[in-house]
Amino acid sequence: MPELAEVDYFRRRWDAGVGKRVTCVAIHASARIFRGCAVERLARQLPEHSLRASRAHGKQILFEFTGGLWLGVHLGMTGELRAEAADYPPGRHDHLVLRQKECALVFADARMFGRVRFDESGDGPPAWWRALPPALLDAAFTEEYLAACLARRARSPLKAVLLDQAIFPGVGNWMADEILWRLQWHPLIPAGTLEAAQRRALWHEVRWLAENALATIGVDWGDPPREWLYTHRWATGNPCPRCGGPLSREEAAGRTTCWCPACQPAPGMLAARTPGKPRRTGHRRETPFHRPPR
DNA sequence: ATCTCTGTTCACAA
DNA sequence: GTTGTGAACAGAGA
Numbered sequence: 001m002p003e004l005a006e007v008d009y010f011r012r013r014w015d016a017g018v019g020k021r022v023t024c025v026a027i028h029a030s031a032r033i034f035r036g037c038a039v040e041r042l043a044r045q046l047p048e049h050s051l052r053a054s055r056a057h058g059k060q061i062l063f064e065f066t067g068g069l070w071l072g073v074h075l076g077m078t079g080e081l082r083a084e085a086a087d088y089p090p091g092r093h094d095h096l097v098l099r100q101k102e103c104a105l106v107f108a109d110a111r112m113f114g115r116v117r118f119d120e121s122g123d124g125p126p127a128w129w130r131a132l133p134p135a136l137l138d139a140a141f142t143e144e145y146l147a148a149c150l151a152r153r154a155r156s157p158l159k160a161v162l163l164d165q166a167i168f169p170g171v172g173n174w175m176a177d178e179i180l181w182r183l184q185w186h187p188l189i190p191a192g193t194l195e196a197a198q199r200r201a202l203w204h205e206v207r208w209l210a211e212n213a214l215a216t217i218g219v220d221w222g223d224p225p226r227e228w229l230y231t232h233r234w235a236t237g238n239p240c241p242r243c244g245g246p247l248s249r250e251e252a253a254g255r256t257t258c259w260c261p262a263c264q265p266a267p268g269m270l271a272a273r274t275p276g277k278p279r280r281t282g283h284r285r286e287t288p289f290h291r292p293p294r
Numbered sequence: 295a296t297c298t299c300t301g302t303t304c305a306c307a308a
Numbered sequence: 309g310t311t312g313t314g315a316a317c318a319g320a321g322a
Contacts, residue, residue, distance in 0.1 A: 003300055032317070077301050078319075111318045113301055156311065172300050254313075256299080
């Protein structure tokens with residue numbers, strides 16, 4: 001479920017516990033989400049320490065505690081973070097519960113593709129966090145950097161490259177499809193065929209979508225504007241919000257991919273075209289739609 | 295019963 | 309070194 005904006009939404013669910021002390025920790029110690037994690041250390045060290053702050057980077061989340069303790073969270077496919085009442089009784093999939101006097105911070109994950117890390121790296125974030133590539137909205141995510149990444153994956157379909165977390169941290173299946181649809185490029189065009197102007201258009205589109213997804217989904221789990229592909233991409237044959245033609249859904253780069261055959265012609269027929277000005281539709285959300293998490 | 299899914303990793307092939 | 313494929317992980321919902 002979670003991509004960049006959803007991840008940030010879930011990260012903020014735990015803001016309820018910032019500045020507050022952890023009294024005890026409840027854990028499903030053998031749950032798969034703790035693979036490679038020092039669970040016993042986590043359960044022993046966290047109590048009596050306070051949650052200080054959190055940050056997100058793509059699909060990764062990092063919680064900082066006093067005492068130089070760090071909790072890393074990846075939500076996988078079905079992970080979620082919630083703040084519940086202090087006396088909340090953990091459910092079957094609530095694998096990690098940090099109890100505080102005021103509330104209970106819960107990490108739940110039915111399928112357990114997610115992951116929890118625990119580090120005692122002191123003042124600075126753990127090594128794995130510092131090794132993350134430039135975030136999409138970071139100043140280091142430059143057009144030149146992007147060009148170098150595309151060159152390295154020149155023969156891969158662009159859809160596959162967009163899903164590469166080492167290049168586009170936080171982009172998942174729906175964001176990749178949204179970006180391609182907005183650019184009117186077919187998902188299978190090779191990343192190396194983009195010309196300079198097209199690489200620039202891609203750079204702009206990626207940043208635009210990251211910002212605007214954070215501003216809609218990231219804030220309150222609201223649906224993105226109807227002008228986006230997002231709300232239409234779930235069923236084959238739904239009308240393309242740009243041209244009204246039927247949308248296609250097929251597997252590409254190992255994932256179900258939705259695109260408009262009319263707006264995004266196949267690679268053999270027409271190479272990726274350069275849009276004049278990047279489209280700027282859907283800035284505002286006309287019909288606020290609030291859906292509770294889960 | 296069967297299929298799908300907003301993710302990642304690993305083994306293996308070319 | 310790059311790229312593609314399939315399996316595996318594990319559960320819920322249609």
